[in-house]
Amino acid sequence: MTTTPIARASQARSLGRMLVVRVLGTLAILLVLSIIVFSMLHLAPGDIVKNLLGNRASSPEAIAAIRAQYNLDQPLYMQYLIWLGNALTGDFGQSIRLQDSVSNVIGSRLGITAALSGLAFLLALVVAVPLGVQSAVRSGSWIDRFATGFGIVGLSAPTFAVGLLLLYVFAFYVPIFPVYGAGDGGLDTLWHLVLPAITLALGLGAIILKLTRTAMLRELETDYVTFGRARGLPDRQVHLIALRNAAIPIVTGASLVLTFLVGGTVLAETTFALPGLGTLLQGSVLFKDIAVVQALTLLVAVTIAIIALLADLAYIFLDPRIRAKESAQ
Numbered sequence: 001m002t003t004t005p006i007a008r009a010s011q012a013r014s015l016g017r018m019l020v021v022r023v024l025g026t027l028a029i030l031l032v033l034s035i036i037v038f039s040m041l042h043l044a045p046g047d048i049v050k051n052l053l054g055n056r057a058s059s060p061e062a063i064a065a066i067r068a069q070y071n072l073d074q075p076l077y078m079q080y081l082i083w084l085g086n087a088l089t090g091d092f093g094q095s096i097r098l099q100d101s102v103s104n105v106i107g108s109r110l111g112i113t114a115a116l117s118g119l120a121f122l123l124a125l126v127v128a129v130p131l132g133v134q135s136a137v138r139s140g141s142w143i144d145r146f147a148t149g150f151g152i153v154g155l156s157a158p159t160f161a162v163g164l165l166l167l168y169v170f171a172f173y174v175p176i177f178p179v180y181g182a183g184d185g186g187l188d189t190l191w192h193l194v195l196p197a198i199t200l201a202l203g204l205g206a207i208i209l210k211l212t213r214t215a216m217l218r219e220l221e222t223d224y225v226t227f228g229r230a231r232g233l234p235d236r237q238v239h240l241i242a243l244r245n246a247a248i249p250i251v252t253g254a255s256l257v258l259t260f261l262v263g264g265t266v267l268a269e270t271t272f273a274l275p276g277l278g279t280l281l282q283g284s285v286l287f288k289d290i291a292v293v294q295a296l297t298l299l300v301a302v303t304i305a306i307i308a309l310l311a312d313l314a315y316i317f318l319d320p321r322i323r324a325k326e327s328a329q
Helices: 007-043 048-053 060-069 078-087 100-136 142-156 160-171 187-192 194-220 221-231 233-245 247-271 277-287 291-319 322-326
Strands: none
Touching: 007 078, 007 291, 048 060, 100 142, 100 187, 100 194, 100 233, 100 247, 100 277, 100 291, 142 194, 160 194, 160 247, 187 194, 194 233, 194 247, 221 233, 233 247, 247 277, 247 291, 277 291
């Protein structure tokens, strides 16, 4: 049955309306999160001005300057609106610890964390998805047993312990990789990120592996796979069809582990002494550099919200039943 241009236009309008609703819902969530992040300044124990001053001497002039800089003499709702307006323009204030604007501090470290997260996620996908598929297709074989063992080790091993083990083996006893630092840029930085990325990818890959194997086993037992084999379709083609239908839980799991990855970088960056956002967050929390903590928390919340939105859109792309349901509404 062919689809008429009018029907296609109606479907496109329905999908566009659905997309607008999802984006507006994400913005509403971010608005609530911004209120929570702003409240960190007032929820922190102790005096606000003392927290903002940190360990510096608190003369009356310094206290007055801090109150003026953070608009603490304004009503609370005005403080929030001023803070939100500045945040939307990229102005998160001044870092007390580093004596630089928060935007510059975050911008100088964002590249390392983004590269580390991207490399770890890529490694996890490249290894876990094919291994999960083969584990399901050859259930009970040595590949399945190896994948099961890999999953158990990856899920049970703490990130910092894996990082220390890799450091001892591949940077100290067999000095293939550098011990710490981010290198001098380019391929040298990529080389420095290999061990931290493997450290993060081990746990993430184990989760994706388990999800892929479970989803593929369920699909391989369905009637359409039996029918396809009875029609004489090659195993490769049958497996690709089953993998496409199993993609939704895999995408869901991958998006969840990607959000976990945002927080997991703190341990990996600390273990390998990488100057990324994780070590910046750790130092800022210890020093009570609240402006930086607020900005980093909001950045993580925005990143997770965007990942969740992309996962929702991926469902629509992968499953025509969801597209049809959204179009019918």
